Structure formats: C-alpha cells, structure tokens
Amino acid sequence: MSEFVLPASVISKSDISRLVIELEWVDNEITAAAVRAGVGSESGSQPVYSVQLNDFLDKNKLSLEKGSERSDLIKQLRAFKSDAPVIHMTFAGAADRESLEQLTAWVREQVNPQALIAVGVQPSLVGGVYIRTPNKVHDLSLRHAFDGRRDVLVKELEALRVGK
Amino acid sequence: MGLFSKKQVDEPTQDEVADDAERDFLDETFREELRNHGRWYFEKVIKENGTLFKKELDATVAQISVELEEHVIKQLDASITQINTELKEHVTQRLDEQFAEYGKAMQEAQQFTLESLTRSAHDLQEQHQKLAETLKKSISDQEEALNKVSSENVTRMDAMKDAQDKALVSLNESAKALQEQHDQMGETLKKNVADQQEILVNAFEGNMAHIVEHYLLDAVGDQYDMKSQLPSIIQQMDENKQAIVDDMKL
Numbered sequence: 001m002s003e004f005v006l007p008a009s010v011i012s013k014s015d016i017s018r019l020v021i022e023l024e025w026v027d028n029e030i031t032a033a034a035v036r037a038g039v040g041s042e043s044g045s046q047p048v049y050s051v052q053l054n055d056f057l058d059k060n061k062l063s064l065e066k067g068s069e070r071s072d073l074i075k076q077l078r079a080f081k082s083d084a085p086v087i088h089m090t091f092a093g094a095a096d097r098e099s100l101e102q103l104t105a106w107v108r109e110q111v112n113p114q115a116l117i118a119v120g121v122q123p124s125l126v127g128g129v130y131i132r133t134p135n136k137v138h139d140l141s142l143r144h145a146f147d148g149r150r151d152v153l154v155k156e157l158e159a160l161r162v163g164k
Numbered sequence: 165m166g167l168f169s170k171k172q173v174d175e176p177t178q179d180e181v182a183d184d185a186e187r188d189f190l191d192e193t194f195r196e197e198l199r200n201h202g203r204w205y206f207e208k209v210i211k212e213n214g215t216l217f218k219k220e221l222d223a224t225v226a227q228i229s230v231e232l233e234e235h236v237i238k239q240l241d242a243s244i245t246q247i248n249t250e251l252k253e254h255v256t257q258r259l260d261e262q263f264a265e266y267g268k269a270m271q272e273a274q275q276f277t278l279e280s281l282t283r284s285a286h287d288l289q290e291q292h293q294k295l296a297e298t299l300k301k302s303i304s305d306q307e308e309a310l311n312k313v314s315s316e317n318v319t320r321m322d323a324m325k326d327a328q329d330k331a332l333v334s335l336n337e338s339a340k341a342l343q344e345q346h347d348q349m350g351e352t353l354k355k356n357v358a359d360q361q362e363i364l365v366n367a368f369e370g371n372m373a374h375i376v377e378h379y380l381l382d383a384v385g386d387q388y389d390m391k392s393q394l395p396s397i398i399q400q401m402d403e404n405k406q407a408i409v410d411d412m413k414l
Contacts, residue, residue: 085412091390099390106398111409129397131404133411140400146377153373161365 004080006108007055008101011117015052016081020074022053027070085112088132090120092141178202 010016029047036042049057057064064070087107089095095103100119107115122130127142176184182198401408 087408087412093390095390099394102394103397103401106401110402110405112412115412127393128400129393131401131408133408136407136411138401138404138408140397140404146380150373150377153376154369157369157372161369 004056004076004114005059006114006116007052007059008105009052009055011100011104012119013081013084013086013116016077016084016116018050019053019056020077020081022050023064023070023074023077026053026064027067027074030064030070031067080114084114084116085134086116086118087111088118088120090122090125090130090132092121092123092125092127094121095119 010019026047026049033046056062062069062073064073089103100117104115104117107117120130125141125143126146128140128145130141131138179202182202
C-alpha cells in the first residue's frame with residue numbers, strides 16, 4: 001500500500017472516492033486538451049481542482065502534468081481506498097466538518113497517519129463517541145457512563161430513604 | 165104575527181077606484197098625477213112596512229136566536245149528559261174488564277213466582293245441607309291432616325334441633341380453626357407485605373435511578389453539541405489511546 005500524507009480535509013473513504021473521481025476527470029480533461037492542441041484546435045481552459053485535491057497534492061508534493069503519473073496516482077488511490085485502516089466513530093448527532101477534521105488529526109497523529117474515519121450517528125448515545133476498531137469497541141458515550149454509575153445513584157436513593 | 169096585520173079587506177082598492185074614476189072622470193094628466201101620487205103613497209107604505217117589517221124581523225130573529233140558543237144549549241146539555249153517562253158506563257165497563265184481566269194475570273204471576281220461590285228455597289236448602297256436609301267432612305280431613313303434619317313437624321324439629329346442635333359444634337370448631345388460620349394468614353400476610361414493600365422499594369429505587377438517568381440523558385442530550393463535546397471526547401480517546409493503537413497494529 002502506498003504511503004500518502006493525508007490532509008485533514010480528507011477524512012473518510014468517501015473523500016478518497018471523490019479524489020479518485022476528480023483525478024479521473026482531470027486526467028480526461030488534460031488528455032483531451034493535449035489532443036486538441038495536437039490538431040491545432042483551441043486547448044480550452046485549465047481544469048480547476050477542488051480544495052481536497054489541492055491539499056492532497058500539496059501535502060504529497062505531487063504533480064498531474066504527466067499522464068503516467070496521473071494514472072499511477074489513480075491506481076494507488078484506489079488501492080489505498082480498499083486497504084486503508086478505518087476507525088468507525090459513532091456520535092449522538094451529526095458531526096460538523098471542523099470537529100471531524102480535529103478528530104481525524106488526533107487519530108492520524110496518535111494512532112495511524114494513514115487512518116480513515118467512518119462516521120455514524122446513533123441518538124441513543126446521548127453524547128460522547130462510540131469507537132469501533134478492527135477488533136474492539138470503545139464505548140465512550142454518555143449513556144455508557146450513566147449505565148456504569150447507576151449503582152451510585154441507587155445507593156444515594158437508599159441512603160436518602162434510610163435517612164428519612 | 166104582525167106581518168099581515170094590515171091586510172086589506174075584500175073592498176075595491178083606491179087604485180081600482182081611481183082607475184074606474186080615471187076612466188070616467190080624469191084625463192091623462194090627472195091620471196098621471198094620481199099615478200105619481202099613488203106611487204108615492206105606495207112607496208111610503210112600502211117603506212113604512214119595510215121598516216116595521218125589518219124591526220119585527222130583527223126582533224123575531226133575535227127571539228129566534230135566543231130560543232135557538234136555548235134550545236141548542238138544552239140539546240147540547242142533554243146530549244153531553246147522555247154522552248157522559250154512556251162514556252162513563254163504557255169506560256167503567258172497560259176498566260172493570262181490564263182490571264179483571266190484570267188481576268187474573270197478576271194472580272197467575274204471583275202463583276208462578278211463589279212456586280218458583282218455593283222451588284228455589286228447596287234447592288237452596290238442599291245445597292246448604294250438602295255444603296254443610298262437605299264442610300264438615302273437609303274440616304275433619306283438615307284436622308286429621310293437620311294432626312299428621314304437626315306430628316311430622318315435631319319429629320322434624322327434633323331432628324333439626326339435633327342437626328343445629330351438631331352444626332353449631334362444627335361451626336364453633338370451624339370458627340376456631342378459621343381463627344387460627346386467620347392468625348397464621350395475618351402473620352404470613354404481614355411478612356409478605358414487608359417483603360413486597362422491600363421489593364417495591366428496591367424496584368422503586370431502581371426505577372427512580374432509571375428515571376433520573378433518563379431525565380438527565382434527555383436533559384443533557386439536547387444541550388450537547390459536537391464542538392462542546394470535542395475536548396471531552398479527545399480526552400477520553402487519549403485515555404484509551406493505547407488500546408486503540410494496539411488494536412490497529414494487529
């Protein structure tokens with residue numbers, strides 16, 4: 001598997017898929033422009049890259065000028081998409097992009113720089129996060145925290161009843 | 165009657181005399197004068213006689229009327245008297261006949277009624293006699309049945325009294341046993357109530373904890389957003405970092 005430096009804006013496999021699609025489109029555009037230039041026709045405007053693609057190209061110091069490089073990059077990204085380590089994170093509500101980028105940054109800094117995040121939503125968690133790694137789950141939700149501390153509440157109520 | 169009181173005797177009348185004298189002595193004018201005089205005289209006489217005749221006729225008519233009236237009254241009185249007498253006799257006769265017929269019919273009816281009453285009284289007496297006999301027999305039967313029933317009732321009452329005594333003894337025993345059971349049940353119930361109370365209190369505490377937890381989760385869940393949770397999540401992830409890293413390396 002190729003080692004890529006992933007920018008914070010690329011979070012999930014969906015983002016990788018979008019990069020692949022955009023790269024394919026860019027490759028087609030550049031190839032078509034070269035063909036048109038060969039026959040003396042107008043070359044047209046240069047394709048505009050998305051923020052994610054720009055970040056990705058900058059972080060990895062890649063160039064899309066050569067067709068072979070573009071093809072290799074597309075292949076490598078496809079392979080990366082299927083082989084990249086994924087951490088599933090489930091939240092109580094929809095997570096905003098900025099928070100997800102911070103969490104992704106923490107994961108890539110502390111766990112694995114190639115890691116991708118799969119985001120899910122489960123309102124019954126109330127708060128916190130439910131993390132699933134390939135072989136384990138880490139329930140860091142608020143519901144789990146309350147479940148673990150219910151005995152404390154019962155003891156408090158019993159003490160209140162005895163005190164009466 | 166005075167009608168012909170001035171009838172002339174068989175002497176020649178003045179007219180005959182005048183006629184004779186006329187033929188002899190008077191001329192036509194004188195004869196006419198005489199004729200007028202005679203006519204006037206005749207009229208006078210006629211008038212006087214008419215007046216007289218009228219008076220006499222009136223008097224005669226009045227007298228005839230009175231007489232006729234008297235006669236008619238008399239005849240009517242006689243006739244009425246006769247008719248009254250005849251009518252009275254006829255009515256009396258008819259009444260006597262009717263009374264005789266009515267009396268006969270009344271007598272026959274009385275006789276018939278008397279016979280019927282006699283017959284009814286006889287029948288009534290017979291029925292009364294039969295009824296008295298039947299009543300007497302019924303009373304004797306009733307007395308006999310009553311005596312029989314009374315004796316049976318006495319026997320039954322004795323048996324019932326025995327049964328009541330036995331039932332009373334049994335009831336007393338049952339009441340005693342029931343009281344014992346009641347006491348035992350009371351104790352068991354008290355114990356069960358205490359146990360149930362303990363269970364309920366425990367369940368209540370568990371449920372109350374659940375309710376409080378649910379309330380807190382509902383209350384807190386709405387308050388948290390991702391950004392406010394982020395430091396806490398990262399802190400917890402730091403605490404579990406090693407386990408995550410280890411699992412990702414496998």
